[in-house]
Amino acid sequence: MIIFYTLLRREIKRFAKVVIQTVVSPIVSSALYLLVFGVSLGGSVQLNNGFAYLTFLIPGLMVMGLTNNAFQNSSSSIVTSKFSGDLEDLRVAPIPHYYIVWAMGLGGVFRGSLVAIITGLVGTAFHYAQLGKLIPIEHPFWMLYFFMIGGLTFAFIGIFVAFLARSFDQLSAFTAFVLLPLTYLGGVFISIQNLAPIWQTLSKFNPLFYLINGFRYSMLGQADVDLMTAVGVSLLAAVITFILANYSLAKGSFSRW
Amino acid sequence: MSTAALEVINLKKTYQDKVGDSVVEAVKGINFSIKAGTIFGLLGPNGAGKTTIIAAITTLEKPTSGDVLVFGNSVTEKPLLTKRQVGVVHQEVINTGYFSVAEILDFQSGYYGLFKNKERCEYLMHKLSLHEHREKKTRQLSGGMKRRLMIAKALVHSPKLLLLDEPTAGVDVGLRESLWNFVQELKKDGLSILLTTHYLEEAEQLCDQVAIIHKGQLLFNGHSTDVISQYTLKKFTIFLKNGEKKEFEEATKMGLNEVLVKHQIQLSEIQDIKIEEGKLEKAFAKMVAQ
Ligand SMILES: Nc1ncnc2c1ncn2[C@@H]1O[C@H](COP(=O)(O)OP(=O)(O)OP(=O)(O)O)[C@@H](O)[C@H]1O
Numbered sequence: 015m016i017i018f019y020t021l022l023r024r025e026i027k028r029f030a031k032v033v034i035q036t037v038v039s040p041i042v043s044s045a046l047y048l049l050v051f052g053v054s055l056g057g058s059v060q061l062n063n064g065f066a067y068l069t070f071l072i073p074g075l076m077v078m079g080l081t082n083n084a085f086q087n088s089s090s091s092i093v094t095s096k097f098s099g100d101l102e103d104l105r106v107a108p109i110p111h112y113y114i115v116w117a118m119g120l121g122g123v124f125r126g127s128l129v130a131i132i133t134g135l136v137g138t139a140f141h142y143a144q145l146g147k148l149i150p151i152e153h154p155f156w157m158l159y160f161f162m163i164g165g166l167t168f169a170f171i172g173i174f175v176a177f178l179a180r181s182f183d184q185l186s187a188f189t190a191f192v193l194l195p196l197t198y199l200g201g202v203f204i205s206i207q208n209l210a211p212i213w214q215t216l217s218k219f220n221p222l223f224y225l226i227n228g229f230r231y232s233m234l235g236q237a238d239v240d241l242m243t244a245v246g247v248s249l250l251a252a253v254i255t256f257i258l259a260n261y262s263l264a265k266g267s268f269s270r271w
Numbered sequence: 272m273s274t275a276a277l278e279v280i281n282l283k284k285t286y287q288d289k290v291g292d293s294v295v296e297a298v299k300g301i302n303f304s305i306k307a308g309t310i311f312g313l314l315g316p317n318g319a320g321k322t323t324i325i326a327a328i329t330t331l332e333k334p335t336s337g338d339v340l341v342f343g344n345s346v347t348e349k350p351l352l353t354k355r356q357v358g359v360v361h362q363e364v365i366n367t368g369y370f371s372v373a374e375i376l377d378f379q380s381g382y383y384g385l386f387k388n389k390e391r392c393e394y395l396m397h398k399l400s401l402h403e404h405r406e407k408k409t410r411q412l413s414g415g416m417k418r419r420l421m422i423a424k425a426l427v428h429s430p431k432l433l434l435l436d437e438p439t440a441g442v443d444v445g446l447r448e449s450l451w452n453f454v455q456e457l458k459k460d461g462l463s464i465l466l467t468t469h470y471l472e473e474a475e476q477l478c479d480q481v482a483i484i485h486k487g488q489l490l491f492n493g494h495s496t497d498v499i500s501q502y503t504l505k506k507f508t509i510f511l512k513n514g515e516k517k518e519f520e521e522a523t524k525m526g527l528n529e530v531l532v533k534h535q536i537q538l539s540e541i542q543d544i545k546i547e548e549g550k551l552e553k554a555f556a557k558m559v560a561q
């Protein structure tokens with residue numbers, strides 16, 4: 015228990031030391047997205063479900079902040095530890111692998127949720143200024159659920175990728191070629207109802223699609239998939255990525271780069 | 272007989288380099304053991320396989336075959352048990368970015384399940400002259416200070432077996448001496464110690480046993496005095512009263528008397544005598560050359 019607590023404390027302390035860069039930059043980027051897409055272009059986007067585009071966009075941006083930062087947190091923690099040699103300490107000490115996976119997973123949830131909440135607050139300010147009302151939260155419990163499950167899943171993916179990566183470039187390649195496309199095609203900015211049928215079908219295989227829409231449902235009470243499908247698929251994704259993360263610790267290298 | 276602190280059994284390690292098809296046989300079937308409570312020196316030139324052996328003990332590298340026992344327990348079968356008993360100072364210097372010396376020691380204690388470990392950390396910081404640097408981050412420390420921090424880290428959980436991979440590399444002379452004194456002290460406290468060093472003189476003075484490895488193979492394992500007597504000659508320089516100087520190199524076990532008899536020199540002819548003992552350095556060079 016002390017070991018686990020130490021690992022978690024280290025994750026959170028590490029992130030707290032770089033809090034400005036990790037919190038301010040997502041505030042700026044989400045404010046930009048809101049400004050460009052939500053406010054400027056928002057008027058010209060027609061949604062089938064009767065929501066203003068800005069209302070639709072905010073949950074999507076929150077999930078994007080959550081998953082990106084959860085991924086960032088665990089992967090950068092591992093990569094910097096590989097550079098410094100600290101990762102070897104975790105291998106040399108009597109620490110079961112799943113402790114490391116859970117601690118980094120929760121670290122990701124923590125940082126991801128923080129960014130998502132800040133994004134939500136910034137979004138709410140825009141929302142109020144633009145539409146004169148607050149953004150609804152229909153199902154707070156499910157909202158928490160998606161915070162938790164989304165943060166864990168993407169922190170686990172970060173662990174998996176960072177452990178198996180043999181260089182910094184491989185990690186960047188994963189972000190550029192896998193993570194970003196999944197995020198953009200998962201429905202942050204658009205409802206898949208506006209997409210061609212082929213993209214609609216492909217989206218059904220994107221786990222982020224369920225996360226984004228599940229979360230959107232928890233706020234707006236309406237989304238592209240029904241709640242229980244989103245809950246089930248995202249839970250499954252979390253379990254699979256947890257297994258992958260543990261696998262990467264068993265197979266990957268703790269040695270220095 | 273009590274169990275050995277460390278037993279390395281038929282250890283082999285082959286690195287598969289994924290890029291090319293090159294394969295490095297870093298350790299080619301090595302056996303040795305360390306008696307509990309003693310200091311053991313692992314010596315060998317660059318690339319001999321010393322760090323690889325240490326990595327196998329700490330489970331950083333998985334043996335290709337063979338095994339390592341720490342106080343009788345296999346590191347591959349019971350890693351959580353053996354890891355508690357082992358502390359290691361790596362050869363490569365650490366470079367922890369975010370945390371101070373005190374925080375690093377605190378986390379390190381936590382990794383071993385120790386929550387209230389302040390006293391031990393304070394003691395180690397004092398012992399290793401780190402106290403005045405406790406608030407510094409590693410990048411603000413000099414190379415030697417980092418090395419001392421690594422030693423403190425290795426000791427927070429009071430291990431029974433300490434592995435030191437070239438702990439004196441980059442450490443100045445004065446500090447090196449105090450470090451070795453500290454190692455002696457640890458030995459008195461009952462620790463078993465495995466160390467590697469390129470300063471053979473130190474190994475000679477400090478180690479109860481030494482092993483010499485070269486290209487992944489064990490060349491010698493025993494007392495350092497034995498390796499000296501087997502591989503070096505004692506040098507006798509005899510100054511005679513008539514101004515002549517005679518030099519002989521003889522086996523280390525030869526006494527002065529025997530040498531004088533052998534070379535038919537009378538005691539009354541002698542003005543002065545100088546005897547130089549063989550050095551590990553020489554034995555080492557000779558062994559590696561063969
Ligand atoms: N991760 C690795 N991948 C591939 N080859 C390796 C790896 N680590 C070490 N080697 C090779 O294994 C051999 C033994 O290396 P090792 O680091 O154990 O030597 P050493 O005795 O510690 O040397 P030194 O005195 O320079 O520290 C060397 O030939 C080295 O190139």
Ligand SMILES: [Mg+2]
Nearest residue numbers: 321322323362
């Ligand atoms: Mg080495």
